[in-house]
Amino acid sequence: MFQIIGIVLLFALVFGSFIISGGNIGVILHAAPHELMAILGAAVASFLIGNSMTVIKATGGGMGKVFKGPKWKPQDYKDLLALLFLLTKTMKSKGVIALESHIENPTESTIFSRFPNIMKDHFAIDFICDTLRMMTMNLEDPHQVEDAMEKQLEKHHHEAQAPSHALQSMADALPALGIVAAVLGVIKTMGAITEPPEILGEMIGGALVGTFLGVFMAYGLVAPMATRMKEVIDEEGSFYKIIQSVLVAHLHGNAAQISVEIGRGSVPSDAQPTFLELEEALSNMPNEA
Template sequence: MGLAAKFFAIILIFASLLGGFALEGGSLISLWHPSELLIILGMALGAFLASTPVAVWLRTLMFLRRYFSGDRISKALYKEVVMLMYDLSRFARAEGMLAMEKHLLEPAASPIFAQYPSVLRYPELRDFVASNLNYLLLNPPQSEDFGGLLEMQIDNYMDALQEVPRATGKVSDWLPGFGIVAAVLGVILAMGLLGGDMDVAAIGQAIGAALVGTLTGVFFAFAIVAPFSHAVEVMIRQERALFEMVKVLLEAFEHGVSPNLIRETGKQLVPPELEIDWEK
């Protein structure tokens, strides 16, 4: 989903909630209770931090940036990966595998990698290519299960990324409960207004504020956090597809496939919806 589409979806969510409430004659100001937000979102954040390691915090921030800055897996990245593997294969054929060592040990300083800025900005992918080509340099080709080694690396990386939607999915499950906690606190405050000189209007407002707590918990659970968790899962599936393509190209490199065939194989593995113009 493009960045503009995401913002449209978020606006649609809030407009549907607030617009529908206003059309029913509700006062929007009656939904504004900062204390409820503090209780619910503060508890949700605290529970998230308490239940996950720092590495998951950092990956969650990474996915938040990606969510609001556009898709990381782009046409340019796919095209650059295919052409990088093509150029590396050509270089190995022309200069020999040993001549590739300096490019693989320091890809950030390599003139070959420098032609592909999208790959350089993706350190996990860059290192996946460089380290595994270096592995082929240090080991006789086809001496071990190279494909199995690549698959294990991909699985380990994807398992680490999956910790993010697992954690945010838990937060989505917990938010309605935190909303109930806020609602109970509101009811306790409303009960404190009961007495000889009861102000019925004040009691009604207090109970209404308590119910907003329940609404807020459910709203953030199912309209904000759950969609974000699903979006992260989609991003992870896109990353796996990219890494699986690179795995095939690395295996082709290992088996001595020609540079032109490596390039054509890569073209066939690009998701069709990207519609890359290979002539440019």
């Protein structure tokens, strides 16, 4: 919502100030179509040249994050803590072996099926199940498990950030591509040097529109969108950090309630449940699955 308001304000204030100061908006409107064709065409082409199909598709999908924000809501964080509570509580009471049926087929698990939103995230489920599977193979050194989880998180986060990096690269290129369009306009003007001053002035003004549009789109639109996308992906990454915190805390010998309380500290502040809210949610959980 705020992103849409920001875009409206951006156009209204920039072009409104130009018109109020006596600028001829007709020059911009006349030149904009072919200048945008050159600038955006070159930007899209360079984007396709510099990125894999996986990144290109992810960037298109990631644009929704710019306007929708993080996919995880406060209830999702509470559900994750509840899920991890059930898992760690079961491990404490029955041992890791009792979880084998759940981690081998989470879609049919009586524990995982309680949380359909989390089940939609394949990485979260795989991350939990793979870590628990390591524990069933007697890898119970907290430091080794934490290190293995950290490497998985780094890999996932690096791949998730690729679209924002690609978008930022496009933003960095737009001012230069605007200059390319402007230079083409100057070349066109020089080819008509015998024309009257009023025609030459309009042609030079149209050429400068290219420089303006390149800088305007780079710093007013594309770069802020890349920054917002990165911010959202960073916040979504904290969801997986909670999994790491809780499972490592469990391996250190903490009770299930303590482990999820440690994980609660990794929840983003605007989505973090209070101690009492979490305690109330967990009190409704069964003692064991």
